[in-house]
Amino acid sequence: MINLQPYQNPQYFVLLLIALLPLMIGLYHGKRWRGYETIISLVFLFFIFDAQKWPQGVALMGYAVSQIVIVGSYFHYRTNKRYHNRFSIFALAVGLSIVQLVLVKLTPLFAQGRDSIVAFLGISYLTFKTVGMLMEIRDGAIKEFSISKFLHFLLFFPTISSGPIDRYRRFIQDYESVPEQTKYVQLVGKGLHNLFLGFFYKFLLGYVFGTLWLPYLEHLAMLQRHSAPLGISIYLVGVMYCYSMYLFFDFAGYSLFAVGISYLMGIETPINFNKPFLAANLKDFWNRWHMTLSFWFRDYIYMRFVFWAMKHKLLHSRIAMANIGYLLLFLTMGIWHGETWYYIVYGLFHAIGLIVTDAWIRFKKRHATHLPTNKGTKLLAIFLTFNTVCFSFLIFSGFLDQLWFS
Amino acid sequence: MSNFKKLVAILAPMIAAGLLVVLLLYGPLHFPAPNQTVEDKAALSLSPNVLRGDQIKDKALDKGYLMIMGSSELSRFDSFHPAVLAQKYERGYHPFLLGAPGTQSLTHFFSTQAMGKHVNHKKVVVIISPQWFVPTGVDANMFDHYYSKQQATYFVNHANPSSPADRYAAQRLLAMPSGQSDDVLAAALKNIAHKKQLTSMQRLLITQISSNNLRHQDQLFTRFLIRDRRRLISERAKSLPTVYNYQHLDIMAESRGREHTTNNDFGIANRFYSKQLQNNVKGLKNSQTKFTYEYGPEYSDFQLLLNQFKQHHVTPLFIITPINGRWQNYTGLRQSMLNNFDKKINFQLRSQGFTHIADLHQDGNQPYFMQDTIHLGWRGWLHAERQIHHFVQHTPPMKKYQLNDYFYSKSWQQRKPQTISSAE
Amino acid sequence: MDTKETVLNILADLVGTDDVKTNLDQPLFTSGLLDSMATVQMLLELQQQLGIDVPVSEFNREEWETPNKIIAKVDSLRNE
Numbered sequence: 017m018i019n020l021q022p023y024q025n026p027q028y029f030v031l032l033l034i035a036l037l038p039l040m041i042g043l044y045h046g047k048r049w050r051g052y053e054t055i056i057s058l059v060f061l062f063f064i065f066d067a068q069k070w071p072q073g074v075a076l077m078g079y080a081v082s083q084i085v086i087v088g089s090y091f092h093y094r095t096n097k098r099y100h101n102r103f104s105i106f107a108l109a110v111g112l113s114i115v116q117l118v119l120v121k122l123t124p125l126f127a128q129g130r131d132s133i134v135a136f137l138g139i140s141y142l143t144f145k146t147v148g149m150l151m152e153i154r155d156g157a158i159k160e161f162s163i164s165k166f167l168h169f170l171l172f173f174p175t176i177s178s179g180p181i182d183r184y185r186r187f188i189q190d191y192e193s194v195p196e197q198t199k200y201v202q203l204v205g206k207g208l209h210n211l212f213l214g215f216f217y218k219f220l221l222g223y224v225f226g227t228l229w230l231p232y233l234e235h236l237a238m239l240q241r242h243s244a245p246l247g248i249s250i251y252l253v254g255v256m257y258c259y260s261m262y263l264f265f266d267f268a269g270y271s272l273f274a275v276g277i278s279y280l281m282g283i284e285t286p287i288n289f290n291k292p293f294l295a296a297n298l299k300d301f302w303n304r305w306h307m308t309l310s311f312w313f314r315d316y317i318y319m320r321f322v323f324w325a326m327k328h329k330l331l332h333s334r335i336a337m338a339n340i341g342y343l344l345l346f347l348t349m350g351i352w353h354g355e356t357w358y359y360i361v362y363g364l365f366h367a368i369g370l371i372v373t374d375a376w377i378r379f380k381k382r383h384a385t386h387l388p389t390n391k392g393t394k395l396l397a398i399f400l401t402f403n404t405v406c407f408s409f410l411i412f413s414g415f416l417d418q419l420w421f422s
Numbered sequence: 423m424s425n426f427k428k429l430v431a432i433l434a435p436m437i438a439a440g441l442l443v444v445l446l447l448y449g450p451l452h453f454p455a456p457n458q459t460v461e462d463k464a465a466l467s468l469s470p471n472v473l474r475g476d477q478i479k480d481k482a483l484d485k486g487y488l489m490i491m492g493s494s495e496l497s498r499f500d501s502f503h504p505a506v507l508a509q510k511y512e513r514g515y516h517p518f519l520l521g522a523p524g525t526q527s528l529t530h531f532f533s534t535q536a537m538g539k540h541v542n543h544k545k546v547v548v549i550i551s552p553q554w555f556v557p558t559g560v561d562a563n564m565f566d567h568y569y570s571k572q573q574a575t576y577f578v579n580h581a582n583p584s585s586p587a588d589r590y591a592a593q594r595l596l597a598m599p600s601g602q603s604d605d606v607l608a609a610a611l612k613n614i615a616h617k618k619q620l621t622s623m624q625r626l627l628i629t630q631i632s633s634n635n636l637r638h639q640d641q642l643f644t645r646f647l648i649r650d651r652r653r654l655i656s657e658r659a660k661s662l663p664t665v666y667n668y669q670h671l672d673i674m675a676e677s678r679g680r681e682h683t684t685n686n687d688f689g690i691a692n693r694f695y696s697k698q699l700q701n702n703v704k705g706l707k708n709s710q711t712k713f714t715y716e717y718g719p720e721y722s723d724f725q726l727l728l729n730q731f732k733q734h735h736v737t738p739l740f741i742i743t744p745i746n747g748r749w750q751n752y753t754g755l756r757q758s759m760l761n762n763f764d765k766k767i768n769f770q771l772r773s774q775g776f777t778h779i780a781d782l783h784q785d786g787n788q789p790y791f792m793q794d795t796i797h798l799g800w801r802g803w804l805h806a807e808r809q810i811h812h813f814v815q816h817t818p819p820m821k822k823y824q825l826n827d828y829f830y831s832k833s834w835q836q837r838k839p840q841t842i843s844s845a846e
Numbered sequence: 847m848d849t850k851e852t853v854l855n856i857l858a859d860l861v862g863t864d865d866v867k868t869n870l871d872q873p874l875f876t877s878g879l880l881d882s883m884a885t886v887q888m889l890l891e892l893q894q895q896l897g898i899d900v901p902v903s904e905f906n907r908e909e910w911e912t913p914n915k916i917i918a919k920v921d922s923l924r925n926e
Contacts, residue, residue, distance in 0.1 A: 044425075044429070198425055201425045201428045201429050204429065204432060204433075208432060208433075212436070227566075232524075232563075232564075242705055243698055243699065243702040
């Protein structure tokens with residue numbers, strides 16, 4: 017049985033481009049053949065979840081049905097004038113919609129590392145999409161809902177496995193319209209550019225860092241684990257940079273594929289990476305790294321929490337409120353990555369990093385006249401941020417767990 | 423410019439690039455072998471891509487290079503390293519070094535089987551490290567680092583599911599992440615491991631598509647990223663006297679060793695000691711009392727390599743390396759365990775007709791025989807090289823081996839060496 | 847007090863300089879002058895001083911990027 021995992025090998029792209037060709041011809045001539053689009057989406061989804069992956073396919077179908085019920089019901093509740101906009105109902109809807117994700121995330125903890133039977137590839141990203149929708153429905157921002165559109169948004173196959181995380185209203189706007197021909201030609205150009213850059217990132221650089229060098233450096237670092245306190249060695253430093261590069265090129269390459277294919281389909285899926293290693297501080301970094309995820313956390317958790325906390329005068333100090341917001345956001349993100357010490361420490365590390373960054377920015381504002389600002393300080397800032405980030409990725413990689421405790 | 427023209431301007435270079443790639447990888451092309459310089463470089467490089475490739479090795483075999491397979495000790499390039507001695511003096515062979523830290527039997531098996539007929543009736547040298555034979559077998563990360571899809575494809579194309587050796591090899595490869603990395607290959611390996619023929623679909627996918635592509639990649643790209651050690655070797659050779667005289671060189675090796683081991687009492691090279699050991703030397707005392715090299719899958723992996731030698735009528739010399747005696751005492755590694763290992767591996771070799779063995783496992787106490795903890799150096803290299811020289815010059819080709827599939831079994835892997843009687 | 851003055855006072859207060867009052871087209875988010883925290887404060891001030899309700903969902907950084915854009919946005923929301 018043929019099973020096709022997204023963007024795994026060059027053959028996948030050949031098949032995908034052949035399948036997309038009729039759609040692209042249609043878009044070029046101002047027509048969006050939604051029926052055809054639906055069929056190829058289903059075919060490619062089928063090949064992700066067929067053969068030995070069929071249990072995941074079943075889990076996905078169950079998930080989709082339950083989300084339709086949850087989001088549909090909540091939409092009905094919010095648009096019917098008879099009901100008040102009660103927080104408890106909203107909380108219930110969010111709670112229900114994350115039940116399956118929570119199960120999937122907790123199962124390995126209680127089942128000796130085995131995966132839950134309701135798990136499937138991409139469940140996190142789909143859950144981000146639906147929870148975002150629930151929040152916007154509560155705000156009254158989403159004013160229309162149809163099962164068909166919801167499914168197209170939820171199961172948009174170029175982004176199903178690992179994002180980028182799109183927003184319902186933005187997606188539907190693209191999906192309901194056809195780009196102007198000039199605009200579409202530009203999109204095709206950008207899309208193909210993304211694909212080729214993605215090849216370079218994922219299949220070349222990601223391969224060199226991740227497959228050729230990383231295991232080797234990890235092995236050398238392991239050999240040196242007893243020769244200095246905490247197993248620190250030059251090879252560990254090598255692992256840190258090599259893993260960071262691998263993480264970026266692999267994931268950014270993948271994201272470029274997802275965005276590129278979306279463009280070819282006339283959907284402007286938001287980008288996920290914007291030169292993250294040129295960030296001048298950690299705040300800047302999170303505006304450039306895995307952007308759709310950090311913006312999701314920013315818009316749906318951090319800003320909402322701060323808004324709510326300030327409106328209810330929870331704390332007098334705005335600084336304290338911002339800092340609690342950071343901790344809340346990054347602990348959530350850490351736990352979402354997995355319930356291991358290193359993901360949680362990674363979250364804490366970034367929360368503390370951002371608190372320090374904020375303090376530094378306030379300090380800089382107060383002493384603006386005494387502190388130099390020039391090319392040199394800017395470069396220093398980028399250098400420091402880069403190294404801080406790489407260190408956090410070393411924590412994130414879990415290699416320290418292996419180095420210290422295995 | 424009209425939209426259509428813009429579209430063409432965007433698509434044309436991409437389509438052209440795509441066609442070129444397809445032609446380059448799948449087209450009926452043959453790319454010429456690299457020149458002698460690349461060959462010379464590759465022979466001394468220890469670079470993983472040389473090990474993973476085929477073309478350079480095949481050509482070297484055809485030209486009569488002597489393959490020396492080993493692991494980390496090969497990178498101890500002091501003045502008495504075989505590569506240096508063979509360059510300085512007429513030793514009757516041109517070494518081609520295969521291996522690097524982390525290469526063990528399984529890696530050498532996949533590399534050797536892909537040499538095919540090029541290795542027929544050749545002599546080779548295999549340097550066996552006792553450390554390969556840890557109970558868990560080769561580290562999956564290290565195996566993956568040297569894994570070659572081209573060699574795995576070669577294996578699948580030539581494997582015979584009714585041969586226990588091939589079934590064992592398939593099963594071992596499947597146990598590694600790299601063996602699972604390609605769905606088509608993994609499915610074919612599963613068939614072989616389960617004694618089933620490949621389906622015609624699998625055959626088509628593997629032979630028609632992958633082989634050409636991988637061969638072209640090897641022919642085009644392996645020649646890059648080869649580490650050039652020719653200067654280093656020449657430098658080392660310059661420091662040697664013009665005439666080969668073993669006794670004279672041995673004295674020289676001893677004084678070189680003495681000069682380079684001044685910061686510790688173990689006879690370990692200064693650089694190695696200060697970089698790798700100094701900070702934690704206390705923690706390592708008696709840290710290896712429980713180490714054992716007597717059991718595990720490595721014995722069967724090693725058997726795969728022997729099977730290749732038989733299939734291609736290869737005459738191998740096996741060099742079993744010792745461990746630095748003073749270091750061994752300090753870390754508490756048991757000599758009795760080492761003797762057991764030696765007995766077991768000797769039995770596996772001799773009982774099947776592999777009788778050319780330079781067994782150095784008792785020589786770890788000779789001064790300046792080892793460059794550091796477990797790697798040959800100075801006098802050790804000089805001694806080992808003399809054995810290689812003798813083997814190349816005077817040893818007649820092997821006639822017959824009697825291989826026994828018992829060596830692929832768990833019961834052999836777990837067999838206590840004490841139960842092996844010398845009469846067996 | 848008109849919308850423009852109120853908005854500019856709020857912004858000047860949040861950014862910490864009066865620059866925003868003179869340069870009405872300078873980007874506030876992409877330049878890092880306003881962060882998420884300051885954004886929330888701005889939305890709350892707008893609610894308190896001008897009585898306009900902007901749910902976080904409706905807050906799109908592109909539409910609120912410069913002082914001019916914010917003034918226009920607030921005007922349109924007040925006239926709804």
